[in-house]
Amino acid sequence: MANETRILVAEDDVSTHDEWRESLSAWGFNVETAEDGEQATELIKSFHPHILLTDLRMPRKDGLQLLRDIREIGIDLPTVIISGQGDIPDAVEAIKLGALDYLRKPVDPPHLRQMLKNLADNVQMREENLTLRRRLADVGELGPLFGRSLVMRRVITAIERLAQSSASVVITGESGTGKELVARTIHETSPRRGAAYVPVNCAAIPETLMESELFGHERGSFTGADRRKEGCFETANGGTLLLDEITEMKVELQAKLLRVIEEQKLRRVGGTVEIPLDVRVLAASNRDIEQAVRDGKLRSDLYYRLNVFTITLPPLRERADDIPQLVQMFITHYGEQNHKDVAGVDAEVMEAFRAHPWPGNVRQLRNVIERALIVCEGRIIRKNDLPEDFRAATSPDGGFVKIRLGSSLDEVEKEMISRTLEFTGGNKTRAADVLGVSAKTLYNKLERFGQQQPQR
Numbered sequence: 001m002a003n004e005t006r007i008l009v010a011e012d013d014v015s016t017h018d019e020w021r022e023s024l025s026a027w028g029f030n031v032e033t034a035e036d037g038e039q040a041t042e043l044i045k046s047f048h049p050h051i052l053l054t055d056l057r058m059p060r061k062d063g064l065q066l067l068r069d070i071r072e073i074g075i076d077l078p079t080v081i082i083s084g085q086g087d088i089p090d091a092v093e094a095i096k097l098g099a100l101d102y103l104r105k106p107v108d109p110p111h112l113r114q115m116l117k118n119l120a121d122n123v124q125m126r127e128e129n130l131t132l133r134r135r136l137a138d139v140g141e142l143g144p145l146f147g148r149s150l151v152m153r154r155v156i157t158a159i160e161r162l163a164q165s166s167a168s169v170v171i172t173g174e175s176g177t178g179k180e181l182v183a184r185t186i187h188e189t190s191p192r193r194g195a196a197y198v199p200v201n202c203a204a205i206p207e208t209l210m211e212s213e214l215f216g217h218e219r220g221s222f223t224g225a226d227r228r229k230e231g232c233f234e235t236a237n238g239g240t241l242l243l244d245e246i247t248e249m250k251v252e253l254q255a256k257l258l259r260v261i262e263e264q265k266l267r268r269v270g271g272t273v274e275i276p277l278d279v280r281v282l283a284a285s286n287r288d289i290e291q292a293v294r295d296g297k298l299r300s301d302l303y304y305r306l307n308v309f310t311i312t313l314p315p316l317r318e319r320a321d322d323i324p325q326l327v328q329m330f331i332t333h334y335g336e337q338n339h340k341d342v343a344g345v346d347a348e349v350m351e352a353f354r355a356h357p358w359p360g361n362v363r364q365l366r367n368v369i370e371r372a373l374i375v376c377e378g379r380i381i382r383k384n385d386l387p388e389d390f391r392a393a394t395s396p397d398g399g400f401v402k403i404r405l406g407s408s409l410d411e412v413e414k415e416m417i418s419r420t421l422e423f424t425g426g427n428k429t430r431a432a433d434v435l436g437v438s439a440k441t442l443y444n445k446l447e448r449f450g451q452q453q454p455q456r
Protein backbone atom coordinates (compact mmCIF):
# COMPACT_ATOMS: atom_id res chain seq x y z
CA MET A 1 0.00 0.00 0.00
CA ALA A 2 2.66 2.48 1.05
CA ASN A 3 4.15 2.01 -2.40
CA GLU A 4 1.08 3.48 -3.96
CA THR A 5 0.90 6.44 -1.64
CA ARG A 6 2.27 9.46 -3.43
CA ILE A 7 3.78 12.12 -1.24
CA LEU A 8 4.83 15.54 -2.41
CA VAL A 9 7.48 17.32 -0.37
CA ALA A 10 7.73 21.08 -0.89
CA GLU A 11 10.91 22.38 0.69
CA ASP A 12 13.38 24.93 -0.61
CA ASP A 13 16.40 23.64 1.25
CA VAL A 14 18.00 21.18 -1.15
CA SER A 15 19.92 19.12 1.40
CA THR A 16 16.78 18.70 3.57
CA HIS A 17 14.66 17.63 0.71
CA ASP A 18 17.21 15.10 -0.59
CA GLU A 19 17.34 13.64 2.90
CA TRP A 20 13.57 13.38 3.01
CA ARG A 21 13.28 11.90 -0.41
CA GLU A 22 15.61 9.14 0.74
CA SER A 23 13.84 8.40 4.03
CA LEU A 24 10.37 8.51 2.54
CA SER A 25 11.34 6.23 -0.34
CA ALA A 26 12.99 3.87 2.14
CA TRP A 27 9.70 3.76 4.06
CA GLY A 28 8.00 2.68 0.86
CA PHE A 29 6.35 5.90 -0.30
CA ASN A 30 6.38 7.27 -3.81
CA VAL A 31 8.01 10.69 -3.41
CA GLU A 32 8.34 13.82 -5.49
CA THR A 33 9.96 17.01 -4.35
CA ALA A 34 9.35 20.64 -5.20
CA GLU A 35 11.71 23.48 -4.42
CA ASP A 36 9.11 26.18 -4.11
CA GLY A 37 5.37 26.75 -3.99
CA GLU A 38 4.99 27.34 -7.73
CA GLN A 39 6.65 24.05 -8.56
CA ALA A 40 4.53 22.35 -5.91
CA THR A 41 1.35 23.66 -7.56
CA GLU A 42 2.47 22.23 -10.88
CA LEU A 43 3.33 18.88 -9.32
CA ILE A 44 -0.02 18.72 -7.55
CA LYS A 45 -1.61 18.82 -10.99
CA SER A 46 0.71 16.31 -12.68
CA PHE A 47 1.82 13.99 -9.87
CA HIS A 48 -1.54 13.93 -8.04
CA PRO A 49 -0.07 13.40 -4.59
CA HIS A 50 -2.13 11.78 -1.85
CA ILE A 51 -0.30 13.73 0.84
CA LEU A 52 1.55 17.04 0.88
CA LEU A 53 4.36 17.91 3.25
CA THR A 54 5.23 21.54 2.93
CA ASP A 55 7.58 24.06 4.37
CA LEU A 56 6.05 27.41 5.26
CA ARG A 57 8.81 29.64 3.97
CA MET A 58 9.61 29.10 0.35
CA PRO A 59 10.49 31.39 -2.52
CA ARG A 60 7.98 32.36 -5.23
CA LYS A 61 4.99 31.02 -3.31
CA ASP A 62 5.00 30.27 0.39
CA GLY A 63 3.23 27.45 2.21
CA LEU A 64 0.24 29.55 3.21
CA GLN A 65 -0.39 30.70 -0.33
CA LEU A 66 0.00 27.11 -1.50
CA LEU A 67 -2.71 26.06 0.96
CA ARG A 68 -4.98 28.86 -0.25
CA ASP A 69 -4.48 27.74 -3.83
CA ILE A 70 -5.27 24.14 -3.00
CA ARG A 71 -8.43 25.29 -1.33
CA GLU A 72 -9.29 27.42 -4.32
CA ILE A 73 -8.87 24.51 -6.72
CA GLY A 74 -11.16 22.60 -4.41
CA ILE A 75 -9.11 19.47 -4.08
CA ASP A 76 -8.89 17.58 -0.88
CA LEU A 77 -5.20 17.08 -0.20
CA PRO A 78 -4.17 16.11 3.34
CA THR A 79 -1.37 18.53 4.18
CA VAL A 80 1.22 18.59 6.94
CA ILE A 81 3.16 21.78 7.56
CA ILE A 82 6.82 21.75 8.43
CA SER A 83 7.56 24.90 10.33
CA GLY A 84 10.85 26.45 11.31
CA GLN A 85 11.46 28.06 14.67
CA GLY A 86 9.38 31.16 15.13
CA ASP A 87 6.82 30.25 12.48
CA ILE A 88 4.15 29.36 15.01
CA PRO A 89 1.64 32.12 14.15
CA ASP A 90 1.84 31.05 10.50
CA ALA A 91 1.46 27.42 11.47
CA VAL A 92 -1.75 28.35 13.28
CA GLU A 93 -2.94 30.18 10.19
CA ALA A 94 -2.07 27.09 8.14
CA ILE A 95 -4.25 24.90 10.33
CA LYS A 96 -7.07 27.36 9.83
CA LEU A 97 -6.55 27.01 6.10
CA GLY A 98 -7.09 23.30 6.39
CA ALA A 99 -3.65 21.80 7.11
CA LEU A 100 -4.02 18.69 9.23
CA ASP A 101 -1.02 19.14 11.45
CA TYR A 102 2.39 20.73 11.71
CA LEU A 103 5.81 19.43 12.58
CA ARG A 104 8.50 21.63 13.94
CA LYS A 105 12.01 21.47 12.51
CA PRO A 106 14.14 19.49 13.16
CA VAL A 107 11.69 16.71 12.40
CA ASP A 108 11.92 13.50 14.37
CA PRO A 109 11.99 10.68 11.76
CA PRO A 110 10.03 8.02 13.73
CA HIS A 111 7.33 10.59 14.47
CA LEU A 112 7.14 11.60 10.84
CA ARG A 113 6.99 7.99 9.75
CA GLN A 114 4.09 7.21 12.07
CA MET A 115 2.22 10.30 11.00
CA LEU A 116 2.64 9.43 7.32
CA LYS A 117 1.60 5.86 7.94
CA ASN A 118 -1.64 7.03 9.59
CA LEU A 119 -2.34 9.42 6.77
CA ALA A 120 -1.60 6.71 4.20
CA ASP A 121 -4.09 4.36 5.89
CA ASN A 122 -6.63 7.11 5.63
CA VAL A 123 -5.82 7.59 1.98
CA GLN A 124 -6.29 3.89 1.40
CA MET A 125 -9.77 4.06 2.85
CA ARG A 126 -10.54 6.83 0.47
CA GLU A 127 -9.11 4.94 -2.46
CA GLU A 128 -11.66 2.29 -1.69
CA ASN A 129 -14.18 4.85 -2.77
CA LEU A 130 -12.59 4.78 -6.16
CA THR A 131 -15.66 3.48 -7.92
CA LEU A 132 -17.43 6.49 -6.59
CA ARG A 133 -14.67 8.84 -7.60
CA ARG A 134 -14.78 7.46 -11.09
CA ARG A 135 -18.29 8.77 -11.30
CA LEU A 136 -16.91 12.21 -10.82
CA ALA A 137 -16.75 13.03 -14.49
CA ASP A 138 -15.24 16.37 -13.70
CA VAL A 139 -14.48 18.50 -10.67
CA GLY A 140 -17.78 19.86 -9.46
CA GLU A 141 -19.94 17.19 -10.97
CA LEU A 142 -21.28 14.24 -9.10
CA GLY A 143 -23.72 12.32 -11.19
CA PRO A 144 -26.40 14.82 -12.05
CA LEU A 145 -25.33 17.20 -9.29
CA PHE A 146 -23.49 20.16 -10.76
CA GLY A 147 -21.65 23.09 -9.27
CA ARG A 148 -18.18 24.46 -9.61
CA SER A 149 -18.46 27.10 -6.90
CA LEU A 150 -16.41 26.53 -3.80
CA VAL A 151 -19.50 25.83 -1.68
CA MET A 152 -20.87 23.27 -4.10
CA ARG A 153 -17.55 21.50 -4.38
CA ARG A 154 -17.58 21.26 -0.61
CA VAL A 155 -21.08 19.81 -0.73
CA ILE A 156 -19.90 17.25 -3.26
CA THR A 157 -16.89 16.33 -1.12
CA ALA A 158 -19.17 15.99 1.89
CA ILE A 159 -21.45 13.62 -0.01
CA GLU A 160 -18.50 11.50 -1.02
CA ARG A 161 -17.36 11.30 2.56
CA LEU A 162 -20.81 10.33 3.74
CA ALA A 163 -21.21 7.70 1.08
CA GLN A 164 -19.87 4.76 3.06
CA SER A 165 -21.80 5.52 6.23
CA SER A 166 -25.43 5.01 7.10
CA ALA A 167 -25.61 8.12 9.25
CA SER A 168 -28.61 10.40 9.08
CA VAL A 169 -28.18 13.67 7.27
CA VAL A 170 -30.23 16.83 7.52
CA ILE A 171 -30.27 18.78 4.28
CA THR A 172 -31.35 22.38 4.42
CA GLY A 173 -31.64 25.14 1.86
CA GLU A 174 -34.23 27.31 0.20
CA SER A 175 -36.70 25.73 -2.14
CA GLY A 176 -35.21 24.66 -5.45
CA THR A 177 -31.61 24.58 -4.23
CA GLY A 178 -31.32 20.85 -4.88
CA LYS A 179 -32.08 19.18 -1.53
CA GLU A 180 -33.88 16.30 -3.11
CA LEU A 181 -31.16 15.86 -5.66
CA VAL A 182 -28.58 15.78 -2.89
CA ALA A 183 -30.61 13.18 -1.01
CA ARG A 184 -30.86 11.00 -4.08
CA THR A 185 -27.15 11.39 -4.77
CA ILE A 186 -26.34 10.35 -1.20
CA HIS A 187 -28.37 7.22 -1.77
CA GLU A 188 -26.95 6.49 -5.17
CA THR A 189 -23.35 6.85 -4.12
CA SER A 190 -23.85 4.64 -1.06
CA PRO A 191 -23.71 0.84 -0.82
CA ARG A 192 -27.50 1.05 -0.45
CA ARG A 193 -27.97 2.04 -4.07
CA GLY A 194 -29.23 -1.44 -4.98
CA ALA A 195 -32.24 -0.98 -2.68
CA ALA A 196 -35.03 1.57 -2.82
CA TYR A 197 -34.78 5.32 -2.40
CA VAL A 198 -38.10 6.58 -1.07
CA PRO A 199 -38.84 10.29 -0.76
CA VAL A 200 -41.85 11.30 1.34
CA ASN A 201 -43.11 14.85 1.32
CA CYS A 202 -44.46 15.43 4.81
CA ALA A 203 -46.25 18.63 3.75
CA ALA A 204 -48.07 17.09 0.82
CA ILE A 205 -49.61 14.12 2.60
CA PRO A 206 -52.75 14.79 4.64
CA GLU A 207 -52.09 14.53 8.38
CA THR A 208 -54.61 11.76 8.86
CA LEU A 209 -52.87 9.53 6.35
CA MET A 210 -49.31 10.29 7.31
CA GLU A 211 -48.91 7.61 9.91
CA SER A 212 -50.07 4.81 7.65
CA GLU A 213 -48.09 6.30 4.77
CA LEU A 214 -44.93 6.00 6.83
CA PHE A 215 -45.52 2.83 8.78
CA GLY A 216 -48.12 1.00 6.70
CA HIS A 217 -51.35 -0.50 7.98
CA GLU A 218 -53.16 -3.78 8.32
CA ARG A 219 -56.45 -4.42 6.63
CA GLY A 220 -59.38 -3.00 8.56
CA SER A 221 -57.20 -0.98 10.92
CA PHE A 222 -59.30 2.11 10.17
CA THR A 223 -62.20 3.11 7.96
CA GLY A 224 -61.06 2.89 4.40
CA ALA A 225 -58.19 0.54 5.12
CA ASP A 226 -59.57 -2.19 2.94
CA ARG A 227 -56.21 -3.70 2.17
CA ARG A 228 -52.96 -4.21 3.96
CA LYS A 229 -50.52 -1.50 2.95
CA GLU A 230 -46.77 -1.37 3.16
CA GLY A 231 -45.44 1.94 4.48
CA CYS A 232 -42.55 4.00 3.18
CA PHE A 233 -40.22 2.67 5.85
CA GLU A 234 -40.80 -0.88 4.71
CA THR A 235 -40.43 0.04 1.05
CA ALA A 236 -37.14 1.72 1.89
CA ASN A 237 -35.83 -1.27 3.82
CA GLY A 238 -32.19 -1.81 2.96
CA GLY A 239 -32.22 1.57 1.25
CA THR A 240 -32.82 5.22 2.03
CA LEU A 241 -35.84 7.21 3.17
CA LEU A 242 -36.04 10.96 2.66
CA LEU A 243 -38.37 12.81 4.98
CA ASP A 244 -38.88 15.97 3.00
CA GLU A 245 -40.23 19.09 4.72
CA ILE A 246 -39.86 17.34 8.03
CA THR A 247 -40.96 20.42 10.00
CA GLU A 248 -44.47 19.97 8.58
CA MET A 249 -45.00 16.67 10.35
CA LYS A 250 -47.34 16.59 13.33
CA VAL A 251 -45.41 16.64 16.58
CA GLU A 252 -47.21 13.56 17.97
CA LEU A 253 -46.18 11.57 14.95
CA GLN A 254 -42.61 12.78 15.33
CA ALA A 255 -42.40 10.92 18.65
CA LYS A 256 -43.40 7.71 16.97
CA LEU A 257 -41.00 8.37 14.14
CA LEU A 258 -38.14 8.86 16.57
CA ARG A 259 -38.96 5.55 18.25
CA VAL A 260 -38.96 3.71 14.94
CA ILE A 261 -35.65 5.24 13.93
CA GLU A 262 -34.04 4.43 17.27
CA GLU A 263 -35.35 0.90 17.54
CA GLN A 264 -34.97 0.12 13.85
CA LYS A 265 -38.21 -1.78 13.83
CA LEU A 266 -41.87 -0.95 13.41
CA ARG A 267 -45.38 -2.19 13.73
CA ARG A 268 -47.88 -1.37 11.00
CA VAL A 269 -50.93 0.63 12.09
CA GLY A 270 -53.32 -1.95 13.53
CA GLY A 271 -50.62 -4.60 13.34
CA THR A 272 -48.98 -6.80 15.92
CA VAL A 273 -45.88 -8.11 14.20
CA GLU A 274 -42.64 -6.21 14.57
CA ILE A 275 -40.82 -5.67 11.32
CA PRO A 276 -37.06 -5.23 11.57
CA LEU A 277 -35.68 -2.28 9.62
CA ASP A 278 -32.41 -1.24 8.11
CA VAL A 279 -33.17 2.18 6.71
CA ARG A 280 -30.97 5.19 6.29
CA VAL A 281 -33.02 8.24 7.12
CA LEU A 282 -32.39 11.60 5.50
CA ALA A 283 -34.41 14.71 6.29
CA ALA A 284 -34.80 17.90 4.33
CA SER A 285 -36.30 21.26 5.10
CA ASN A 286 -36.49 24.59 3.38
CA ARG A 287 -37.33 26.34 6.62
CA ASP A 288 -34.98 27.49 9.33
CA ILE A 289 -34.93 24.12 11.01
CA GLU A 290 -33.42 25.30 14.28
CA GLN A 291 -36.09 27.95 14.52
CA ALA A 292 -38.68 25.20 14.01
CA VAL A 293 -37.13 23.37 16.96
CA ARG A 294 -37.31 26.52 19.07
CA ASP A 295 -40.92 27.04 18.02
CA GLY A 296 -41.76 23.52 19.09
CA LYS A 297 -42.71 22.47 15.55
CA LEU A 298 -39.91 19.94 15.37
CA ARG A 299 -39.09 17.85 18.41
CA SER A 300 -35.57 18.55 19.53
CA ASP A 301 -34.85 14.87 20.31
CA LEU A 302 -35.83 13.90 16.78
CA TYR A 303 -33.78 16.75 15.35
CA TYR A 304 -30.67 15.73 17.26
CA ARG A 305 -31.15 12.11 16.25
CA LEU A 306 -31.41 13.08 12.58
CA ASN A 307 -28.80 15.77 12.53
CA VAL A 308 -25.71 13.58 12.60
CA PHE A 309 -24.50 15.51 9.57
CA THR A 310 -25.84 18.67 8.02
CA ILE A 311 -25.59 19.71 4.42
CA THR A 312 -26.59 23.29 3.78
CA LEU A 313 -27.27 24.31 0.22
CA PRO A 314 -26.76 28.02 -0.28
CA PRO A 315 -29.25 29.92 -2.45
CA LEU A 316 -28.28 30.28 -6.09
CA ARG A 317 -27.83 34.06 -5.78
CA GLU A 318 -24.93 33.37 -3.42
CA ARG A 319 -23.17 31.07 -5.84
CA ALA A 320 -23.42 32.81 -9.18
CA ASP A 321 -20.30 30.89 -10.22
CA ASP A 322 -22.48 27.81 -10.63
CA ILE A 323 -24.77 29.53 -13.12
CA PRO A 324 -22.78 29.10 -16.36
CA GLN A 325 -22.32 25.38 -15.82
CA LEU A 326 -25.96 24.86 -14.85
CA VAL A 327 -27.14 26.89 -17.84
CA GLN A 328 -25.04 24.78 -20.18
CA MET A 329 -26.24 21.55 -18.59
CA PHE A 330 -29.90 22.53 -18.87
CA ILE A 331 -29.45 23.71 -22.47
CA THR A 332 -27.93 20.37 -23.43
CA HIS A 333 -30.61 18.45 -21.59
CA TYR A 334 -33.68 20.33 -22.79
CA GLY A 335 -32.13 20.97 -26.20
CA GLU A 336 -31.97 17.24 -26.80
CA GLN A 337 -35.43 16.74 -25.44
CA ASN A 338 -36.95 19.40 -27.68
CA HIS A 339 -34.72 18.72 -30.71
CA LYS A 340 -33.36 22.23 -30.58
CA ASP A 341 -29.81 22.93 -31.56
CA VAL A 342 -29.01 25.78 -29.21
CA ALA A 343 -25.41 26.49 -28.30
CA GLY A 344 -25.70 28.82 -25.34
CA VAL A 345 -26.82 32.18 -24.04
CA ASP A 346 -25.38 35.54 -25.04
CA ALA A 347 -23.35 37.69 -22.69
CA GLU A 348 -26.23 39.99 -21.83
CA VAL A 349 -28.35 37.05 -20.73
CA MET A 350 -25.56 35.58 -18.66
CA GLU A 351 -25.09 38.92 -16.98
CA ALA A 352 -28.81 39.16 -16.22
CA PHE A 353 -28.70 35.62 -14.83
CA ARG A 354 -25.78 36.43 -12.57
CA ALA A 355 -27.55 39.50 -11.22
CA HIS A 356 -30.94 37.84 -10.75
CA PRO A 357 -32.06 37.06 -7.17
CA TRP A 358 -33.50 33.63 -8.15
CA PRO A 359 -36.12 33.19 -5.43
CA GLY A 360 -36.84 29.74 -6.90
CA ASN A 361 -33.14 28.91 -7.15
CA VAL A 362 -31.92 26.17 -9.50
CA ARG A 363 -35.44 24.99 -10.25
CA GLN A 364 -36.34 28.47 -11.47
CA LEU A 365 -33.20 28.65 -13.60
CA ARG A 366 -34.12 25.29 -15.07
CA ASN A 367 -37.64 26.51 -15.89
CA VAL A 368 -36.36 29.72 -17.44
CA ILE A 369 -33.99 27.77 -19.70
CA GLU A 370 -36.60 25.21 -20.61
CA ARG A 371 -38.98 27.95 -21.63
CA ALA A 372 -36.34 29.98 -23.46
CA LEU A 373 -35.37 26.95 -25.52
CA ILE A 374 -38.91 26.61 -26.75
CA VAL A 375 -39.21 30.29 -27.65
CA CYS A 376 -35.72 30.73 -29.04
CA GLU A 377 -35.36 30.76 -32.81
CA GLY A 378 -31.61 31.00 -33.33
CA ARG A 379 -28.71 29.08 -31.90
CA ILE A 380 -28.19 31.53 -29.05
CA ILE A 381 -30.65 32.42 -26.33
CA ARG A 382 -31.09 36.19 -26.14
CA LYS A 383 -32.82 38.49 -23.73
CA ASN A 384 -35.98 38.50 -25.84
CA ASP A 385 -36.35 34.78 -25.21
CA LEU A 386 -36.56 35.32 -21.48
CA PRO A 387 -39.65 35.98 -19.35
CA GLU A 388 -40.79 39.55 -18.92
CA ASP A 389 -39.07 40.24 -15.62
CA PHE A 390 -35.66 39.55 -17.15
CA ARG A 391 -36.37 41.68 -20.19
CA ALA A 392 -37.55 44.61 -18.13
CA ALA A 393 -34.52 44.08 -15.88
CA THR A 394 -36.71 44.91 -12.95
CA SER A 395 -37.90 42.72 -10.18
CA PRO A 396 -41.29 41.15 -10.72
CA ASP A 397 -42.47 42.77 -7.50
CA GLY A 398 -44.49 45.33 -9.37
CA GLY A 399 -46.42 42.59 -11.20
CA PHE A 400 -50.18 42.76 -11.48
CA VAL A 401 -52.71 40.05 -11.92
CA LYS A 402 -55.58 40.89 -14.25
CA ILE A 403 -58.88 39.31 -13.33
CA ARG A 404 -61.92 39.37 -15.56
CA LEU A 405 -65.06 40.65 -13.91
CA GLY A 406 -67.43 37.72 -13.63
CA SER A 407 -64.73 35.28 -12.48
CA SER A 408 -65.60 32.97 -9.63
CA LEU A 409 -63.64 33.17 -6.38
CA ASP A 410 -62.26 29.76 -7.19
CA GLU A 411 -60.87 31.04 -10.46
CA VAL A 412 -59.42 34.08 -8.72
CA GLU A 413 -57.77 31.89 -6.16
CA LYS A 414 -56.39 29.58 -8.79
CA GLU A 415 -54.99 32.48 -10.81
CA MET A 416 -53.47 34.12 -7.73
CA ILE A 417 -51.80 30.91 -6.70
CA SER A 418 -50.44 30.14 -10.10
CA ARG A 419 -49.14 33.67 -10.63
CA THR A 420 -47.60 33.74 -7.19
CA LEU A 421 -45.86 30.45 -7.90
CA GLU A 422 -44.54 31.94 -11.11
CA PHE A 423 -43.31 34.91 -9.14
CA THR A 424 -41.50 32.73 -6.62
CA GLY A 425 -40.10 30.53 -9.34
CA GLY A 426 -42.09 27.53 -8.14
CA ASN A 427 -41.01 27.98 -4.54
CA LYS A 428 -44.11 26.73 -2.73
CA THR A 429 -43.02 27.68 0.75
CA ARG A 430 -42.34 31.21 -0.33
CA ALA A 431 -45.56 31.33 -2.31
CA ALA A 432 -47.44 30.23 0.81
CA ASP A 433 -45.72 32.99 2.79
CA VAL A 434 -46.58 35.59 0.16
CA LEU A 435 -50.20 34.46 0.11
CA GLY A 436 -50.33 34.37 3.88
CA VAL A 437 -51.33 30.71 4.15
CA SER A 438 -49.53 27.65 5.50
CA ALA A 439 -47.59 25.39 3.15
CA LYS A 440 -50.09 22.69 3.94
CA THR A 441 -53.03 24.87 2.86
CA LEU A 442 -51.27 25.66 -0.37
CA TYR A 443 -50.61 21.98 -1.08
CA ASN A 444 -54.26 21.20 -0.38
CA LYS A 445 -55.41 23.89 -2.77
CA LEU A 446 -52.99 22.75 -5.46
CA GLU A 447 -54.25 19.24 -4.99
CA ARG A 448 -57.78 20.49 -5.40
CA PHE A 449 -56.87 22.34 -8.58
CA GLY A 450 -55.37 19.12 -9.83
CA GLN A 451 -51.96 20.65 -10.27
CA GLN A 452 -50.20 19.14 -7.32
CA GLN A 453 -46.84 19.51 -9.02
CA PRO A 454 -47.17 22.46 -11.36
CA GLN A 455 -43.45 22.77 -11.95
CA ARG A 456 -42.35 19.18 -11.20
Ligand SMILES: Nc1ncnc2c1ncn2[C@@H]1O[C@H](COP(=O)(O)OP(=O)(O)OP(=O)(O)O)[C@@H](O)[C@H]1O
Binds near residue numbers: 147
Ligand atom coordinates in the same frame (compact mmCIF):
# COMPACT_ATOMS: atom_id res chain seq x y z
N1 LIG B 1 -26.57 21.39 -8.25
C1 LIG B 1 -27.49 21.02 -9.14
N2 LIG B 1 -27.13 20.46 -10.30
C2 LIG B 1 -28.05 20.08 -11.19
N3 LIG B 1 -29.37 20.24 -11.05
C3 LIG B 1 -29.79 20.79 -9.92
C4 LIG B 1 -28.88 21.21 -8.90
N4 LIG B 1 -29.59 21.71 -7.87
C5 LIG B 1 -30.87 21.62 -8.23
N5 LIG B 1 -31.01 21.08 -9.46
C6 LIG B 1 -32.28 20.84 -10.16
O1 LIG B 1 -33.20 21.83 -9.71
C7 LIG B 1 -34.47 21.27 -9.50
C8 LIG B 1 -34.90 21.45 -8.06
O2 LIG B 1 -34.11 20.65 -7.21
P1 LIG B 1 -34.71 19.88 -5.94
O3 LIG B 1 -36.05 19.35 -6.26
O4 LIG B 1 -33.68 18.94 -5.46
O5 LIG B 1 -34.86 21.11 -4.94
P2 LIG B 1 -35.34 21.16 -3.43
O6 LIG B 1 -34.29 21.89 -2.68
O7 LIG B 1 -35.69 19.79 -2.97
O8 LIG B 1 -36.62 22.09 -3.52
P3 LIG B 1 -37.98 22.11 -2.60
O9 LIG B 1 -37.58 22.68 -1.28
O10 LIG B 1 -38.87 23.02 -3.35
O11 LIG B 1 -38.48 20.72 -2.52
C9 LIG B 1 -34.36 19.82 -9.92
O12 LIG B 1 -34.75 19.72 -11.26
C10 LIG B 1 -32.90 19.51 -9.78
O13 LIG B 1 -32.53 18.49 -10.65
Ligand SMILES: [Mg+2]
Binds near residue numbers: 179180244284
Ligand atom coordinates in the same frame (compact mmCIF):
# COMPACT_ATOMS: atom_id res chain seq x y z
MG1 LIG C 1 -37.55 19.07 -2.38
